[in-house]
Amino acid sequence: MSSTTIETPNYPIFITPSAGEELDRYLQQKNYTSVFVLMDENIMEHCWPALQNDSEILKEAEVLVIDAGEEQKDLEVALQLWETLTEYEADRKSLLVNIGGGVISDLGGFVAATYKRGIDYINIPTSLLAIIDASIGGKTAINLKNLKNQVGLFVEPNAIFIQTSFLQTLPPRQWLSGWAEMLKHAIVYDKGFWNEIKNIKDLNLENLEPHLRRAIEIKKEIVEIDFKEENLRKALNFGHTLGHAIESYSLENDRDFLLHGEAVAMGMLYASALSVKKGLLSQEDNLEIYEVLMRFFKPYKLSDDFISRLESLLNQDKKKDATGFNFTFVSAIGQTEIDQYCTLEFIIESIRLFK
Ligand SMILES: NC(=O)c1ccc[n+]([C@@H]2O[C@H](COP(=O)([O-])OP(=O)(O)OC[C@H]3O[C@@H](n4cnc5c(N)ncnc54)[C@H](O)[C@@H]3O)[C@@H](O)[C@H]2O)c1
16 A cells, blocks of 8 residues: 555554554654554564564564453553563653554553553554554553453554555454444445445455545544544444443353454444334345345354343443443434433343344
8 A cells, every 4th residue: 555644633644555664754753762562472473573674763662562362451461561661661751652453552552641641652553453443543441350441541642553464464353353343434424435345245455455544534533523432433332332242241151252343243233223123224224234244244142141141241331321221323324323222121122023
């Protein structure tokens, strides 16, 4: 992909054939006392050699490597990272560069935002999900046991560097996981974009690369309008109320548990069906969403055990308040209705009907 920059009010997003070279150019104008790099073991294997090769600054950086996986978004790991930064005498003018998927940008952003009351951080996202969603918009967090993103801050990165060629080594299920969020961007915000991507059949760099810029812009535009998720940004929660419940349940009960995006895809199926049941969405649009999702995602069976635990799973949702369980629904492809409250009975009845 040729070089291009997407400007946000507070930081640039560089899309570049060489994130390492672009990073060096960017950092030449900065005055950091030291540079730290955070990545997981897979990134160390697949992306780090090229980055280090292309960047003089990264060659000299202190490298922090953690295991891969959602379990790393954890207080224990954050503590180890704060301690390592302290050991290496990172100061207020140090920089943390997060290289990896959404786990690394969420965790690294959180560690940077809290270390010495906040040091600068940069994201180099390497998964599809992180490129089009997690690295953008300044939501940083760790999980608290199985409560997703329970502790965190809104702090934006200082820059984002995207090298799409890194996607060549992304495992197939991780493509799917990111694809779910990309479809979500289209469903909640941009019917034209939906029409552009809805007929894609194979998930690979060649098919998706022409559409990445628009997917990134959608996230950027929404965050620009509503950084603190008080209104429009809630649209991005489409599929996430039931999606998070399904994800938590699957994490606890399945050996081969669902990835975040796979659970969100299931959440979107149900949120569309609930949108119809609420009288908001036409059956025609619902069917179109259903058909596109079903082309890619295996249905996840919501068992009687899941339904019996649904209330406690939904109670963990951060959007829940005294009024009830809070959903984002769609009124048409490209248009959302936020703050849609549902009772547990309504949700269960709809799930049973859907089954
Ligand atoms: N902050 C936000 O706005 C936001 C938005 C959406 C999701 N998230 C969070 O993002 C996380 C999920 O992100 P994810 O799906 O990127 O997961 P992840 O960070 O676990 O990455 C997925 C897997 O792919 C590997 N990987 C990443 N890039 C690779 C590459 N180029 N080649 C080979 N392997 C590669 C990783 O090592 C990991 O094993 C969740 O914790 C979710 O809550 C945050």
